[in-house]
Structure formats: C-alpha cells, structure tokens
Amino acid sequence: MxxxxxxxxxxxxxxxxxxxxxxxxxxxxxxxxxxxxxxxxxxxxxxxxxxxxxxxxxxxxxxxxxxxxxxxxxxxxxxxxxxxxxxxxxxxxxxxxxxxxxxxxxxxxxxxxxxxxxxxxxxxxxxxxxxxxSFDGSRLLRPAKLPPGYRLMSTAPYQASSGAVGAIQHWGSDKLLGQLELIQLDGPLSDVHSFYDSSDTGYQTSPPLTVRGQPATQYSATGRVGWTEGGEAMLMTWFTTDPQPSTASVIAIADSSP
Structure with missing residues (x-):
C-alpha cells in the first residue's frame, strides 16, 4: 500500500x-x-x-x-x-x-x-x-539543491484542460511554512497552470532568462519560472514568506536537477 x-x-x-x-x-x-x-x-x-x-x-x-x-x-x-x-x-x-x-x-x-x-x-x-x-516518471526532475529542511512530499498526475498529461511534485518541510511545486507536462507551457495561481501569465525578458540551458518564461510571481525542455513544458513555483523567493533562487533549484 x-x-x-x-x-x-x-x-x-x-x-x-x-x-x-x-x-x-x-x-x-x-x-x-x-x-x-x-x-x-x-x-x-x-x-x-x-x-x-x-x-x-x-x-x-x-x-x-x-x-x-x-x-x-x-x-x-x-x-x-x-x-x-x-x-x-x-x-x-x-x-x-x-x-x-x-x-x-x-x-x-x-x-x-x-x-x-x-x-x-x-x-x-x-x-x-x-x-x-500515463506519464513516464523516469523523466521527473529531482533537484539536488532543495531549500533547507525540504523533502519530497508527494507525486501525482497532472492533466491539463486540453487533455495533455503530466506530473506534479511537491516538496516541503514538516516544520517550515512554504512549498516548492514542479509541474511537467507533455504539452505547451500555455497549458500549465499552478495550483496556487492559475491566472498568472508569463512574459519574456530581454535578455531572456535561461533554465537548464533553455530560454525561460518569467512570471509576476517572483518565485515562479517556466521553460520547455525536450518538448516538455515545465513550471516551477516556490512560495514562502521569509524571505520571499527570488526568480534567481528558483532557477538555481531547477538547474541543480541532474
């Protein structure tokens, strides 16, 4: 079980x-x-x-x-x-x-x-x-540099309204308030919406941000970044209050994935 x-x-x-x-x-x-x-x-x-x-x-x-x-x-x-x-x-x-x-x-x-x-x-x-x-879980990113005290809390299916299939992972701490979320989808980034804010639309910066060597999309929420890698859309969100995460800190977490 x-x-x-x-x-x-x-x-x-x-x-x-x-x-x-x-x-x-x-x-x-x-x-x-x-x-x-x-x-x-x-x-x-x-x-x-x-x-x-x-x-x-x-x-x-x-x-x-x-x-x-x-x-x-x-x-x-x-x-x-x-x-x-x-x-x-x-x-x-x-x-x-x-x-x-x-x-x-x-x-x-x-x-x-x-x-x-x-x-x-x-x-x-x-x-x-x-x-x-189904979604192939062997493709799930496993960041090596998580926030202090964080561990993987859950893995679950994610299905976009378009029917595209993916996965959603959550990391967190039993003692600290906050959570890190990563959604991976076999579909376009426009189909991916965070559970915490489904209305936050992304924009491109100049020069563009890069995540894992790929051009990235920035969002109004500073702790969120999206990118496409190997035809797969990815959206990472880190929310915590003290201090509020920066876009750079989220990129560093994503970049630490093997």
Missing part, C-alpha cells in the same frame, strides 16, 4: 500563505458535509484519471478522487498478463457517523505498487476497461 495524501482543511493554511504572497489560491478539494455513517461499504469504483508510472516501473501514482466524509479511498491494482486495472476501494473511515467535524478531503496523491514491472502492459480503468493516459 502506498502513501495517500489528502487535501482538506490543511489546505486552508496553504491558501492563507498564498494570499499573503499575492497568489490566487483556488481551493478545489473542499470536504463534503457530514452525512452520517456510510452504507453499502466496502465497495469498489473505477479510476478514470491519468497515472504517473514511477521510475522503478512498479510504483503507480494516482490522484483526484474521494472527497466524501466518513469514507476512505484506497487505490487497488489488479494485474493480468496483458493489463493492469486500477480501481478505488471505498471503506468506512474510522469513527464514521460520529458528531465530530468532517476531516475527509479529496485524495490528491496516492500510490500503489505492482507485483511485477508494468512493462508493455496496458493501464486500464478497473470498471469500464478504458485505457488510461
């Missing part, structure tokens, strides 16, 4: 920080009102989102499901010779039906490990059997 990351009331703290920095924070994953103890559980539903296939070819990262009070959601992989079917197992959460506040939130990042490497097998929805889009 892999790690499961939920975004619920804890996201409000990140929203307050983003607002303090001038970001537009769009909270997409609001928990549902408590509706009493669930019935008809456990059950299984299909998974229709995209998938990030880990560099080990066994770890599958999924996300964007759940969000119902009193229920837990866990990804399940059913393997066969020709395919891997992904489903979501729904079970009653501990303390279901209590009078306490609902703390459930949408599962934004979860992983499941296969018994055998994925190889050439197809990834399919465990309910309808439709083929799932």
């Amino acid at each position: 892999g790690k499961i990351l939920r975004r619920s009331f804890a996201a409000l703290a990140a929203g307050a920080l983003a607002a303090d920095l001038g970001y537009t924070f769009v909270l997409l994953n609001r928990p549902m009102p408590d509706r009493g103890a669930p019935s008809g559980l456990p059950s299984t539903e299909g998974y229709t989102g995209s998938v990030v296939v880990g560099a080990d070819d066994r770890t599958l990262f999924v996300g964007g499901f759940g969000g119902v009070c009193d229920e837990d959601f866990t990804p399940v992989a059913t393997e066969s010779a020709g395919s891997v079917a992904l489903s979501i197992k729904v079970t009653a959460a501990p303390g279901s039906g209590s009078d306490g506040a609902c703390s459930a939130g949408q599962v934004t990042s979860a992983s499941v490990r296969l018994n055998q490497p994925l190889g050439s097998r197809a990834l399919v929805d465990g309910d309808g059997g439709a083929t799932l889009a």
Whole structure:
C-alpha cells in the first residue's frame, strides 16, 4: 500500500500563505458535509484519471478522487498478463457517523505498487476497461539543491484542460511554512497552470532568462519560472514568506536537477 495524501482543511493554511504572497489560491478539494455513517461499504469504483508510472516501473501514482466524509479511498491494482486495472476501494473511515467535524478531503496523491514491472502492459480503468493516459516518471526532475529542511512530499498526475498529461511534485518541510511545486507536462507551457495561481501569465525578458540551458518564461510571481525542455513544458513555483523567493533562487533549484 502506498502513501495517500489528502487535501482538506490543511489546505486552508496553504491558501492563507498564498494570499499573503499575492497568489490566487483556488481551493478545489473542499470536504463534503457530514452525512452520517456510510452504507453499502466496502465497495469498489473505477479510476478514470491519468497515472504517473514511477521510475522503478512498479510504483503507480494516482490522484483526484474521494472527497466524501466518513469514507476512505484506497487505490487497488489488479494485474493480468496483458493489463493492469486500477480501481478505488471505498471503506468506512474510522469513527464514521460520529458528531465530530468532517476531516475527509479529496485524495490528491496516492500510490500503489505492482507485483511485477508494468512493462508493455496496458493501464486500464478497473470498471469500464478504458485505457488510461500515463506519464513516464523516469523523466521527473529531482533537484539536488532543495531549500533547507525540504523533502519530497508527494507525486501525482497532472492533466491539463486540453487533455495533455503530466506530473506534479511537491516538496516541503514538516516544520517550515512554504512549498516548492514542479509541474511537467507533455504539452505547451500555455497549458500549465499552478495550483496556487492559475491566472498568472508569463512574459519574456530581454535578455531572456535561461533554465537548464533553455530560454525561460518569467512570471509576476517572483518565485515562479517556466521553460520547455525536450518538448516538455515545465513550471516551477516556490512560495514562502521569509524571505520571499527570488526568480534567481528558483532557477538555481531547477538547474541543480541532474
């Protein structure tokens, strides 16, 4: 069983920080009102989102499901010779039906490990059997020079409104307020929008900035930079309050990736 990351009331703290920095924070994953103890559980539903296939070819990262009070959601992989079917197992959460506040939130990042490497097998929805889009996690950048105290917190699929598929990584600290986000997409940079500010449009400087040897796009948010590398769009955002990050510091983090 892999790690499961939920975004619920804890996201409000990140929203307050983003607002303090001038970001537009769009909270997409609001928990549902408590509706009493669930019935008809456990059950299984299909998974229709995209998938990030880990560099080990066994770890599958999924996300964007759940969000119902009193229920837990866990990804399940059913393997066969020709395919891997992904489903979501729904079970009653501990303390279901209590009078306490609902703390459930949408599962934004979860992983499941296969018994055998994925190889050439197809990834399919465990309910309808439709083929799932995937992103090759071996292409994920792993910056070597992270902010002090930061570690990788989550990896999840990212899918643009155009249908282009990618991945989103978050680094942070258990003790420090702030977060580093990197989105990689098999598509144009115009399709990439940060979770923390979807309206921030980029512009070119003269002379142009460069990231990893590629011409880069600057944004009104000083802690954000975008570029295209090998036909893949990338957007890195670092938000923190003390001190506020510079564009140069974000470029240095990106440039430290092997």
